[in-house]
Amino acid sequence: MRTTVLSSLFALALAVTPLVSTANTGAHTAPGAPAAANxxxxxxxxxxxxxxLRRELAGIGQAKADAIVAHREAHGAFTSVDELLEVxxxxxxxxxRNRDRLALNP
Known part of the structure; x- marks a missing residue:
């Protein structure tokens, strides 16, 4: 009987192992982290x-988001991500920090 119980536990461990090893592969972020991380x-x-802009970009609060939109309205569409330095x-x-998250489609 001892062999049967050990064999059953071993079989169960093998069956559960893939579930355990793949269960933690998803990206997790801290609560309150910007959606950009998600x-x-x-x-x-x-x-x-x-x-x-505020919700999706790291380090961009309401004031900076408003300044980005105001710059775009005053100067036209951004032609380079580096133009953000003018804001x-x-x-x-x-x-x-945000460069990889930015696009310039018209």
Whole structure:
């Protein structure tokens, strides 16, 4: 009987192991982390509204999001992601943190 119980436990362990090893492969972020960390979709600088910019980009609060939209309205569509450096409050570090999340589709 001892062999049967051990064999059953071993078989159960083998059956459960793939579930355990793949269960933790999903991306997890801390509660309150920006949605940018949760998705792979890019944010279009030329069409995103301030709420989307604030929600999807790291380090962008309401004031900076509003400044990005105001810059776009005053100067036209962004032609380069680096133009964000012209927006008050956006520095190189903040731009570099978000660079991979930005798109420029008209």
């Amino acid at each position: 998705s792979l979709a890019k944010v279009n600088l030329n069409s995103a509204d301030a709420d989307t 008050k409050g956006i520095g190189k570090a903040l731009l570099d």
